[in-house]
Amino acid sequence: SQQGEEDPQALSIQEGENATMNCSYKTSINNLQWYRQNSGRGLVHLILIRSNEREKHSGRLRVTLDTSKKSSSLLITASRAADTASYFCASSGGSNYKLTFGKGTLLTVNP
């Protein structure tokens, strides 16, 4: 079964708005990562947050982690049409060697 589950499955917003995606996981983690996938392409790493961190920023991205609720959120501020993609969370799920990916959130940013 999937370790991470993203919510919502799909999100459609207007350019300039903020987009928030959530991820829940089941077992304890060492860290949680977020990836982006443009249509027909491979995944690209966005950000990694460790289990002892609560918040992390990278450009227009803000990731939070709540280990008590086993959840994480990815916020993209001032979205652009180029942000249109699927976004996946991935967690270690107790294994040092493997990442387990969620099913993803499809974000559409309308110009």
Next chain:
Amino acid sequence: NAGVTQTPKFQVLKTGQSMTLQCAQDMNHNSMYWYRQDPGMGLRLIYYSASEGTTDKGEVPNGYNVSRLNKREFSLRLESAAPSQTSVYFCASSRIGLAEYEQYFGPGTRLTVT
């Protein structure tokens, strides 16, 4: 740097045929991975190689074999293709075999088994 490359980009097989998907990375990474991506299922790990000379099963290894040919190359073989193996296959690599490090993905191979 080309990063992670995969060949072929597209392939159509008949049930029972065999084929090998090739993957190479030029980042001097120790660990490599094979995933499959199906609609609504996210990515599932097929096999991984934590370091040269080692391979281990992932979540969905049945029907597949792998070879870590050298540090750069990690191939995935389908001995007798089945329609259930229709999917997009991604190869990835990471600096070392710990989930603390980001993975770099290839562009994928879209495989259809009829």
